Amino acid sequence: MRVVVPFATETPNTRLEPVLTPAERAGFARAMLADVLRAVDATGHQPTVLATGPVEVDVPVTVDDRPLTNAVNTMLAESFADGSEAVAVVMADLALATPAALTRLFSTDGEVVLAPGRGGGTNALVTRQPDFRVDYHGVSIRDHRRAAREVGATVTEIDSMRLAADVDEPADLVEIVLHGDGQAREWLIEAGFEVAVTDGRATIHRSDSA
């Protein structure tokens, strides 16, 4: 199985602006990427990074500066043309992804296997159907269910909190502190973030000393 991790090298995670500077967002994004690559590697698959620009990682990098959907679809077409029988696309901000969760994704039978993200996203997927194409705009989980049906592929969905927990908004960061065990969690702790208890869900608080 080919495992591709798309990564935006510039202005990642813009919705974290209220809590992180641009330089911090870049550093945090790389910490999350490192966690994802390490988790993929631990499943026995070699990941490839599909980046919008050069990025220093110790796995192969393909640079494609087009929007995510176009870059992934070109990669899918080329992979199947080159003989791949299955391709996985795993987002780079899945800081809670574990080898166990990814193994569950990779080993689930099905022509198209989807791991939904919070708010209608598609955080990870496997396709064994050469004609399946992605569309990450809008409510992608619905679009991907439809796109799979349109090419006659069965759809299976993975029920994983760890794969559903992408990082989009400041409220997502508390999940990493509570459930993570990698570089992204360490990055947040060193930046002064800690869990704050309120009357509802736990949130994150950044100490002034950071």
Add this chain to the structure above:
Amino acid sequence: MRVVVPFATETPNTRLEPVLTPAERAGFARAMLADVLRAVDATGHQPTVLATGPVEVDVPVTVDDRPLTNAVNTMLAESFADGSEAVAVVMADLALATPAALTRLFSTDGEVVLAPGRGGGTNALVTRQPDFRVDYHGVSIRDHRRAAREVGATVTEIDSMRLAADVDEPADLVEIVLHGDGQAREWLIEAGFEVAVTDGRATIHRSDSA
């Protein structure tokens, strides 16, 4: 295994105030409860509702008007005293819970098995350790990990998006519309809620016609 579903009959889901009237919150809470009870029943276990007041459901109801933590801990003590070897506690607002997700929870080995909820909650658990007690205040997932260790119990955590998706804030409702298939989803649709696409995550929008 004894499966208990705690349910607050009064003023449930107060953080949904911005989008639902008190009467609507009550109706929606009952729709979610019905979905949870149906999912538990489909696993082959008979659920019991542990309610703060009378509630009309077609399963046994135990009324205990004390706060959640006290009521659950009394129930745990009584269940093990009565000979139960395992007790599950499943929150009543897990509108995305499926028989498959609950079966995974119930059948996972371990003295204490936890299903984390978003924001540090504990949405469902199984204890086979008679001395384990709950504390739903604060960041309960951390407290439950600690409480299990303190009674010498091993802790296993379940990686389930469906069990992690409780309903606390308006932003949670979109998950039910996108991934649900029960009464709670139907309730939201009939109340005029639909998925709204923004530049980030999908959110929920209520039509004026409702």
